[in-house]
Amino acid sequence: MCILKIESLNKRYGHHVALRDFHLAVPQGTVFGLLGPNGAGKTTLIRIVNQIIDQDSGSIWINGESLKLSHVRNIGYLPEERGLYKAMKVEDQLLYFAQIKGLEARAAASKIHLWLEKLSLIPWKSKKIEELSKGMAQKVQFIATVIHEPKLLILDEPFSGFDPVNAEIIKNEILELKNKGTTIILSTHRMESVELLCDHIAMINKADKILDGPVKEIKKNAKMHRYRVKLVPNPGMVLPSFEHYKQEEDHVSFTVALEGKAPNEVISELMDYGEVHCFEEIIPSIEEIFIQKINESHG
Amino acid sequence: MANKIFLVIKREYLARVKRRSFIVATIITPLIFPSILGVFLWIALSDMPLEGSKIIEVVDENRTFMLESNEMFVFSYRGLDREEAREQVVQGNRYGYLYIPDLDVNRPLGITFYSVEPPGLSMIGNLEAAIQKKLEEIKLFASGIDPEVLSDLKTPVNIKAMRLAIGGGETVSNTVVNYGVGFIAGILIYTFIFVYGNQIMQGVIEEKSSRIIEILVSSLKPFQLMMGKIIGIGAVGLTQFLIWIILIGLVSSLVMGYFGLQMPQQQLLEMSGSEMANWQNENTQLFEIMELIQGIDFYTLIFSFLIYFVGGYLLYGAFFAAIGAAVDNPSDAQQFMFPVTIPLLMAYMGLFIFVLDDPNSNASYWLSIIPFTSPVAMMGRVSYGVPWIELALSISLLTSGFLFTTWAAGKIYRIGILVHGSKVSYKTLWKWIKQN
Known part of the structure; x- marks a missing residue:
């Protein structure tokens, strides 16, 4: 009603x-x-x-x-x-x-x-x-x-x-x-x-x-299936190039896309590079969704 | 719906009547008039014996000017010379001395008045009149006419104007009384429209600038709000007016009573038949005034006063509401005041120039028919008597006039109250009126 x-x-x-x-x-x-x-x-x-x-x-x-x-x-x-x-x-x-x-x-x-x-x-x-x-x-x-x-x-x-x-x-x-x-x-x-x-x-x-x-x-519809990752790399490990890569004091942070894989698969892949401290889905705010929508309607 | 208008009327009425400024103005104003009257009476009464005791020494070289003492001066003839008279004045025994040199009655030159205090205009006038009268007598006597005979020739005449009614019967009519009634009624309506129209405008601006308006119009139709405000404020005015009439009547009779001047009506009411007849003979003038007041058609007068009072207020009240809705603050309202002030001023000036001067002239007729000027102008005519057909025409035009202004104002009001911060011109107002 x-x-x-x-x-x-x-x-x-x-x-x-x-x-x-x-x-x-x-x-x-x-x-x-x-x-x-x-x-x-x-x-x-x-x-x-x-x-x-x-x-x-x-x-x-x-x-x-x-x-x-x-x-x-x-x-x-x-x-x-x-x-x-x-x-x-x-x-x-x-x-x-x-x-x-x-x-x-x-x-x-x-x-x-x-x-x-x-x-x-x-x-x-x-x-x-x-x-x-x-x-x-x-x-x-x-x-x-x-x-x-x-x-x-x-x-x-x-x-x-x-x-x-x-x-x-x-x-x-x-x-x-x-x-x-x-x-x-x-x-x-x-x-x-x-x-x-x-x-x-x-x-x-x-x-x-x-x-x-x-x-x-x-x-839910606005999810981009991307995750924010915090990781302490294994010593001597050379990381592939990730998006939004940032070197912090004791760890590095970056984002990854699922690209059709399940989150757990991605985590286990990441575990090869070092210790995963954080694996969090990126959910856009309403404001971000709004801006995205406006851009779409203009595009 | 009517119920909601009533709620607005009640709020507008109570919000104003409860204000301290309203209570003060309502009580103080009617006290001012009788207290001024009281002060004048007091001054007049306490001054009278003093004025009478002014003694003037006359030094007359001709020995023929025996001036008659009057309410202002007592003339003394002690045959003093100028030096002695001067001495008397300086010592305060005399108010002043009048020196009349040896003169030619046809060219009386060199008459001089000496005093310590400078004399007022009325004193000099009084002296001049006394001397002129004396000169007249001397000349008359010289030409062989007895002044007594001459004064017998003068007979006072007083024309009584009677108005014939077409259906038969006649009433006393007096231009002065009619003038007074028209004058007072016209001015009252004019003032009332301006004072309370301004309150309407201020009220609308207040609701607009304090942003209450949008909450109000989500519960009420803008038209209900506007009419409620106009009627509520009008009721405040009528209340104030009523209280004034009661207070002025009360205080005036108290003041008059204190000075021993009873209201003539009261005196008449307390009289028996024979006393009445006696009183009429003794007080012809007062009786004439009473007769005149009785000659006024009070029913028509009060009826038309109420109609024009309310009609004029509604007609212009709608204008004031529309102006308030079109602007953001009172200083911006000035540019829209012309459509209100110009016709009102025309009515006001027309009242004095045409209507009170000749209530039956063409200009008077039109001023009292056109709705924008009729509330003020017609009141100037009513006491002289207006054919009922003209009265009916004028009232029905006034009614359609305020229906029209209320309609147009409602259109402007409805849109204007939601417009903030933009400059509004006459063109914009016209657009608002045309909009559905």
């Missing part, structure tokens, strides 16, 4: 194409990474799903229903550009955000209390935002995004502007929400930051989707 399904989506701004014949399916209960450089079309896509702007053509389904106004109740959105009313009290502000999402005042109040307790903000609930530290305001901002318990949570560059301590807190909250069944879309251009968090990713570059799939699968 896909919580979000997008088909043949097109959006232009004048002559600039922001999204071209875009398809996407976000499985329920996953953390879905929407990756790509700035200006790739991520924010446009997110704004269309949030019904902030309209698409030129194409269709969008939420839980099998064509996207409509009442769906805002099911979506939580943390935009890249975000803020709060500075002169408004923490509690009042959260209540307002919950209410405009469609929550009843009484139901909202108890949820607000729970969240403030969870993120240790209770002593600050009657303070104005301008009296809070930046870190605390960021926590309030996060609560405002999730207070109405959305089924789909869309976070655009969620960790930008967060200090490391708060980023860690938010990361844990995201994982907890995922365990409760919330689907989370993480949009970012800093790919290394979400690699460990995402189950599934889609990569966008210049209005096109260039890669889409579960992280494990993508990584």
Whole structure:
């Protein structure tokens, strides 16, 4: 079951194409990474799903229903550009955000209390935002995004502007929400930051989707069957020329390709040259895969 | 949907009404007016006996100028010469002395006033009038006419203007009262639009620059947000206005009461029939004013004031919201203010130049029909009486006017709030309006 399904989506701004014949399916209960450089079309896509702007053509389904106004109740959105009313009290502000999402005042109040307790903000609930530290305001901002318990949570560059301590807190909250069944879309251009968090990713570059799939699968497909080796050569042994060969203090390091052989075969061949200290498969990072994909699409 | 607009209205309203600056302005402003009134009354009352006691020695070489003492001066004739009179003034026994040389009544030259303190303009004017009157009497007497007979000839006339209603009946109409009512109502609407329109603009810019806007529009339609803000701030204005009226009324009657001047309405209410008749005879002028106030069609006046107050505010409020959405900070807003300030200024100036001068002229008619100027201009005409067909035309045009500006502003607003950091021109705005 896909919580979000997008088909043949097109959006232009004048002559600039922001999204071209875009398809996407976000499985329920996953953390879905929407990756790509700035200006790739991520924010446009997110704004269309949030019904902030309209698409030129194409269709969008939420839980099998064509996207409509009442769906805002099911979506939580943390935009890249975000803020709060500075002169408004923490509690009042959260209540307002919950209410405009469609929550009843009484139901909202108890949820607000729970969240403030969870993120240790209770002593600050009657303070104005301008009296809070930046870190605390960021926590309030996060609560405002999730207070109405959305089924789909869309976070655009969620960790930008967060200090490391708060980023860690938010990361844990995201994982907890995922365990409760919330689907989370993480949009970012800093790919290394979400690699460990995402189950599934889609990569966008210049209005096109260039890669889409579960992280494990993508990584598996991207394997180049190369291994990094650390070896202490036998005395007097002359080594054949290896790639990335490097003389270290007490050992040498280089890479080898399997070339159709099993890893164990390669290891036993290497053992003839000396003592093998390390034999490790080289797995490309998401970023490396992305760059490789872009190069492929240009080639 | 309507529920969400209401949430925005509530937030905008409470956020402003709770502000300390709102509370201070709402309480202080109405106190200023009566306290100024109080200070003037106090000065006037405490000064009066002092003014009356100014004694002036007259040194008259002709021995014919017996000037009549008035509320400002008491004239003394002790037959002193100039040196003696000077002595009296310097010692402080006299405020000053008036020297009238031997003169020709047709060319009265050389009259001089001497005093230690420099006299005010009104004092010199008072002296001149007294001498002129005396000269007149002397001349009349010389030509054989009794001044008593002449003063009998002068009879004060006061024309009472009555307005005929087509259906029958008549009401008292007074240009001064109508002028005052039109003037105050027009200025109030003009000021209200500017002050609260600016608040709309500031509010939109605040949401834009603090980047709350994208969170808001993911929960609400931009149009709901814009209308909620315009209506919420309008409600703040109406609240402030209402409190002012109550406070001004309360404090003014307190101040007047302190000085023993009861409000005429109160006095009338407390009177019995015969007392009333007596009072009418004694206070013809006051009664006339009462009659005039009763002659004003208060229902039409209040009804149209509310319509034009709200209609004008909505019409221009939409403009202010669109301007706020198009810019990143208030200083950039200046370039887009012309479409707002020019018609409003035209309405304001038109009110004084045409409408209050002649409410039935062609210019007055058009100013009160065109929606951009009608909120201010029509208020200048209403107290003089406007045919209901013109009122209906003007109001329906105003309604379509604000529906149109709200529609256009909504288009600009929707796109503008998401645009950051780029210079927006009139051309860009036009493109936004055309976009679907």
